[in-house]
Amino acid sequence: MDDLLARAEPALAGYLTGKLRLDAPPGDEVMDCRDLFTTSGFDSTIARLAARYPDTDRRAVVSLWSLYYFSTLTIAPVVLWRRLGLVLPLALEETSLVATPESGMAKAFVLAGTGNIVPGLPITAALAPMIEGHLRPAIDFLSGHCRLSPRLLWCNAAGYLNWIVRELDPGNDEAEGLALFAKTLPDGSDNPLHGLIKPLPNADGNAVLTQRKVCCLRYMVPGVGGCGEACPLPLGRQ
Structure with missing residues (x-):
């Protein structure tokens, strides 16, 4: 995947190197994503990060963990769709998490395959496996298990998606990728990323x-x- 990212967007290739893989790095901890979002799988993973902040609200720790998870998962697929028309297998059952041993935070994802080139496919269709097949079940689990607002978690993902869509088409308020934030999804249901x-x-x-x-x-x-200024709360801007 790294060679494709280097070709697709050289300026971001260094930042994205190693985030999406076809095989697990030797010696690294790997867990199937469908097993991660279970009570036992998630509690054992988040325990390492929570141990670093024993007096901190667990919801804040889980939210921080999700920021790393979502950024690692979402940014590179948008680049590969926008520049190469590549659609990746990103549903829970098609991905495994490579976690940092000390913290349990996301380091990379191992994919079940290389995906397919589909020129002209809208971003809503190209990223549906990731959004509907990965983000939605992950957020549903985290919200219920960790007592976090679904909107907070969707917002964690939306921040990275909005940034990369605009980064790839700077100054363009009609950028094709912004369709990801439309009020409704193609099937007419409410879009959790909207607004x-x-x-x-x-x-x-x-x-x-x-x-x-x-x-x-x-x-x-x-x-x-x-x-900073991205936070809606004064305390978060300090």
Whole structure:
């Protein structure tokens, strides 16, 4: 996958190197994603990160974990769709998590295959396996098991998706990838990504920053800090 990313977007290739793989790195911890989002699978994974912050609200720790998970999962597939028309197998049952041993945080994902080139496929269709087959069940589990708002978790994913879509088409408010945030999905149901990221106009009225609709709580984790102006809460901007 790294050679495809280097060809698709050289400026981001270094940042994305190793995030998507076809085989597990020797000696690394790997877990099937469908097993991860079970009570035993998730509790054993998050326990390592929670041990670092014993006096912190567990919801904030889980949210922080999800930020790493979602960024590792979502950014590279958008690049490969936008630049190469590549559609990847990203459903839970098609992916495995490579976790950092010390923290349990996402390091990479092992995919079941290389995917297929489908020129001209809309982003909503190209990323449906990831959004409906991976993000939705993962968020449903985390929300119920960890008592986190689904909107907070969808917002964690939306922040990275919004950033990369705009990064690939800078200054284009009609960028094709922004269809990902339409009010409804192609089947007419409500889109959980809609309205979670809003532009912040500057003094000239131009949108130069974006702000989350729901705080991710990361400011509650000692030593991590908030999101600056992207946070909707004053405490998170410190």
